Amino acid sequence: MNIFKVDKRSEDLINSLVVVWEKSVRATHLFLSEDEILNIKEYVPQALSGVENLIVAEDNNNLVGFMGIEKESLEMLFIAPEEFGKGLGKELIKLGIKSYLVKKVAVNEQNPKAKGFYEHMGFKVYKRTEVDEQGNPYPLLYMKL
Numbered sequence: 001m002n003i004f005k006v007d008k009r010s011e012d013l014i015n016s017l018v019v020v021w022e023k024s025v026r027a028t029h030l031f032l033s034e035d036e037i038l039n040i041k042e043y044v045p046q047a048l049s050g051v052e053n054l055i056v057a058e059d060n061n062n063l064v065g066f067m068g069i070e071k072e073s074l075e076m077l078f079i080a081p082e083e084f085g086k087g088l089g090k091e092l093i094k095l096g097i098k099s100y101l102v103k104k105v106a107v108n109e110q111n112p113k114a115k116g117f118y119e120h121m122g123f124k125v126y127k128r129t130e131v132d133e134q135g136n137p138y139p140l141l142y143m144k145l
Helices: 011-028 034-041 044-050 088-100 112-120
Strands: 002-006 053-059 062-070 073-079 104-108 124-129 140-144
Touching: 002 088, 011 034, 011 044, 011 062, 011 073, 044 062, 044 073, 053 088, 062 088, 073 088, 104 112, 112 140
Parallel strands: 073 104
Antiparallel strands: 002 053, 053 062, 062 073, 104 140, 124 140
């Protein structure tokens, strides 16, 4: 497994990361409809291109996960489903905390596995909203170390 920060964000890289994002979301965000996934997917390339720090994980030259960090906040963490349960998420979070001073994350309340993962990594809920950042009816849990 190779984990590294990406500075040059080519169109091919962004497209490959969108594929990882979509596979991960389809496996974990079961509360989203097909239309909602496709709508959100339109904004993913912009988010990947604009996030301050983009760290990717590849295995045998295949992209299998990534995280985006803005200041001290984990803005995105997505792992390909075939890598679930193998410790990649934990490795990425540890790197984020150590090298990028990650202290906060927001997680969908309807994604209890993600909430449990972050709790296992030491994060605690400090705030809840009824809607997500786009105003959709998906409560967010704000967590911090």
